[in-house]
Amino acid sequence: MQRQLRAPDQRPDMVWIPGGGFRMGSDIHYPEEAPMRPVEVEGFWIDARPVSNRDFAVFVEATGWVTTAEKPADPADYPGADPAMLAPSSLVFLPTAGPVPLNDVRAWWHYLAGADWRHPYGPDSSLEGLADHPVVHVSWADVEAYAAWAGAELPTEAEWEYAARGGLDARIYAWGDAFEPGGKPMAKTWHGRFPFENLDKTGWPRTAPIGSYPPNGYGLVDMIGNTWEWTTDWWSTASAEPVKGCCATSRAQAAMEASYDPNQPEIRIPRKVLKGGSHLCAPSYCRRYRPAARHAQPVDTSTSHVGFRVVVRP
Secondary structure: OOOOOOOHHHOOOEEEEOOEEEEEOOOOOOHHHOOOEEEEEOOEEEEOOOOEHHHHHHHHHHHOOOOHHHOOOOHHHOOOOOHHHHOOEEEEEOOOOOOOOOOOHHHOEEEEEOOEOOEOOOOOOOOOOOOOOEOOOOOHHHHHHHHHHOOOEOOOHHHHHHHHHOOOOOOOEOOEOOOOHHHOOOOEOOOOOOOOOOOOOOOOOOOOOOOOOOOOOOOOOOOOEOOEEEEEEEOOOOOOOOOOOOOHHHHHHHHHHHOOOOOOOOOOOOEEEEEOOOOOOOOOOOOOOOOOOEEEEEOOOOEOOEEOOOEEOO
């Protein structure tokens, strides 16, 4: 795969984030965010915006990359799975007809054959009018391949959260402590009763064009809302120490194995940390439209509300 190596000063779409310390996590929201703790990060460049459909199309054209959602799944990875579920497919959010229990995501998430980055809502959809929306239906393998081609990497969870805070340490949101200051929406989130009543007035009931909402203090757009974003960290609810030194390989392996979903012991698929929330986050259901919020995502799984951006480290 041809790598497109470019120095950071040749990337006008990247922003330099100076190194420093901040308080990561939250003690007053979801338990997996605790404890709030001091963290230091070194300086890095980060995309000012998430990777768009337009960007991803350039990558695919240059490399011939075929995404995970466009390929059939390996039956060995999913013991006992319905063969129909192994066809090329991806998870798509479909609103329900009315109120449903909010403890069963199967009511609104559906594996749709033919759903992929080119067909974000299902096989009959297309990218018409969506070139400048964040790309979705990208697995961990897909985002790693893009980053390698671009001469970049994916951010760590700490780097991502530090950048998302925009210089506002320990504030609830990327813009302060009020969700919608003065009644002004600051990110693409769900308005109405989830998952059936969408009161969005932007004309974009799902993702919005990148940059539709104000940038944070570092000039970064869509760090919160619109789509979740991949990070390199393996999922854990424990505060991880940096993996360095002679034991780095074994510790990284242990961290990967510890990320497996304990509710599905027969499926040995590791999970990464997602950050930022999405257009499906709602006060009535998922208050994860905050820098500290985090979510576990299997590396093989793509959905209609997960995207990414890349970083370059000195």
